[in-house]
Amino acid sequence: MTLTTAPAIELRGLRKSFGQVRAVDGIDLTVGGGEVVALLGPNGAGKTTTLDMLLGLQPPDSGEIKVLGGSVQDAIRRGKIGAVLQEGELLPGTTVRELIATMSALQPDPMPLDEVIEHAELGGLLQRKTDKLSGGETQRVRFALALVGDPELLVMDEPTAAMDVTARRSFWAAIRNLAAAGRTILFSTHYLEEADTIADRIVLLAAGRVAADGPTTEIRAVAAARVVRFTLPGADRDELMLLPGADGVEVHGAAVTIRSADSDTLLRAMLERYRDARDVEVATAPLADAVFALTERRERDEVAA
Amino acid sequence: MIAYLRLEVLRSLRSGGYLAYTIAFPATFYLLFTLIMQAGPMANGTQYEAYFMVSMALYGTIGAGLTSVGSRIALERTKGWTRQLALSPLRPRAYVGVKVATGAMLSVPVIGLIMLAGWLVNDVSLPWYTWLALVPALVVGGLPFAALGIAIGYTFRDEVAQMVSLAVYFVFSMAGGLWMPAMVFPDWLESISHVLPTYQAGELSWRLLAGDQPVSAGTAILAAWTAAFVALAVWRYRRTA
Structure with a gap:
């Protein structure tokens, strides 16, 4: 893995509407190399849409997206970006090992398979059929698929949603190891505790906008209402x-x-x-309330000023 | 990409659907129809057993193209696997290429099996070069249907795609004279049959049986269908992929 010097992620004026609903309503975000950033927000805040656009899975209505100084397609082709999606089944009719090995063979500069298996703790699952896995196990395979290219930037959409407590703990331990090697990590969650324990920085989304952005300690104070x-x-x-x-x-x-x-x-x-x-x-208070309180207070401050 | 192709072929060989639809059905039909109906030679002197061998081999080949290309693409789009693939260096174009190649490779065992049945069970006798020439002729005859499969796969979602593929498959095969020779059809149906891609794809191989070269004036009709299916596939693919 060689590190790029440009910011890992640059989003400028990103917007996306679905009919009348403004899912993402002007997001600006820069994530530097090596940062571990949590995208925190209640359901419907625009987290998934933002990540989908970042990954090139959905075109934005307007705005600019740069990944590692270039286009996301370029980053994908070079295996520099790995992503864990929230939904989607794995390819059926294959074993976990076959699938991981095949996806790894597509990469120009793959992470050694042993390492992938170790990070994702797939040791016991390798011979299993991909259509016979539990939700948590499927998620570990998705995690492995995100790692095969030895990515510099890891983007994850609610990665722990299907995991139990033990699985979560070992998953985040793996993420810490990956981050320690200098990788940039951006993940979405609606759990403040997760954002709090893993990330150095929290970006709080509400109604398709960045409601707050700062070091974890600072955001926790406002979000932990x-x-x-x-x-x-x-x-x-x-x-x-x-x-x-x-x-x-x-x-x-x-x-x-x-x-x-x-x-x-x-x-x-x-x-x-x-x-x-x-x-x-x-x-x-539920996170939604906290975000609401935050935006309400800001509006009050703006009126007072 | 070779690794991905290998995985695709392996997956299909393991699936019961492939074995049943693509291999068992045409092979069983072939034996059933030739053993029960003792037909005499065709008008041009071709053995009926050889004629129908080619028909069923083409029927299997088209099945491999439509199901392993069309329905699979639809299924993988619906279930979200193509989103995962979009995050890998495999380009959508290469993905489609892999699907078509998979279809073509999967048709080879069907062709082989039915030919073996023709040779061993029905005493079909042909010069060795005709046996050899039949394989590529059948594979090429199946390719337009792989393009049609892509168009279906990028238009409909899982179960609907499967139903549409099957409907297209049966109608084209039946009306194109793969189940019974078009020459026994009533005149109006026979003339329709002659402009269908299934009939003209069959002609490539039927002509080989008669000792002619595969390409004839009718091949232009097959080429036109192929161009249309490819255009349809490109359009649907650009809209959705």
Whole structure:
């Protein structure tokens, strides 16, 4: 594997609509060589469409795509980019070994088969028929197919979706090894924890746009929002909005829900100020809520500015 | 690419569908029709057993082209395998080439088996060079149908593609005189038959049996069909691949 000096990925003004739905609505993204980047977002945020366009599987309506300084087709032909897709069956009527060996033979500069098998932990599956694999096993074969060209850039669309906890752990361990050798990795997920433990950088997508982009620690702070629920007779929404750390308040009779990126501060102030608040509950907000809170807060800041 | 071709041939040889449709059906029909119906020689002196041997070998060859090219492409598009292939250095054009080559290679065992049955069971006797010339004549006769298979594969999705291929397969084979000689058809059907690609593909080999050279005026009709199928295939492929 020889490394290219150009950015691994450059997306400029990428747009794609399906009928009336704007799946991707102007995405700009540059990923440098060796970065491990998570594309985080709720379902429908445009992750898969963005990755499909990046991989040349779907043409964008407009925008520019550069992979390793050239076209994605060129990168594919040279085996410089490997991808794990979310869907799609494997070729039936063949064994795992035959399939991997054949796909490897198509590559100009393949990774040695032993290495592919080791990274994807296919040792026990080699003689199995491709149509007799479980979801998690199929995913490991797809991972192996992404590695046969010894790629410099690895793109994965929700790679762990079909895996159980143990499979996930060993999968990410393999990814860390691959990243340690200087490979660039871009993967999509809707689990904040996955993005958090693996990536150096998180790109948060919402409604087809980049809602936030930064080092993992920074994004985690905004994405890891909590919801605080409690009962408060005579609750007043406007008054509650003034609590430190309150990003959004909903009041239904005595039932209050407050969204917060800093639930500790919020709770201290809330319990201090409202002595008669009871049944307090703190939970992790779904990612969709967090993204919503983030975009809402940004709009508020923009209005204030 | 050779590796991919090898895998494709291996996969087909293992599949029950290939063995049944492409090999067992035509071979069984051949034996059944020649052993039950004791027909005399054809008008031009060709042994009926030799004539029908060629018909069924061509029938098998066309089957290999339509199913291992058309239905397979449709299936692999529907199930998402072609997306995976799009991420490998194998170009779509090479993929289509591999499919056509697979179809042609798979037709050889069918041709061989039916010829063997003709020689051993039905005492078909031909000069050695005619036996040899029949193989390429039959393979070439099957190629237009591989192009048609590509067009079907890039137009319809899995089960529909299979149904369309089968329908096209039976209609063309029957009306083209592969199941029974076109000369026993009523006149109107016989004249239709003569402009069909199946009949003209058969003519390449039937003429060899009669000791003529394979190419005749009718070959132009086959060429026209081939050009049309190729154009259709290119158009469908460009639209979808």
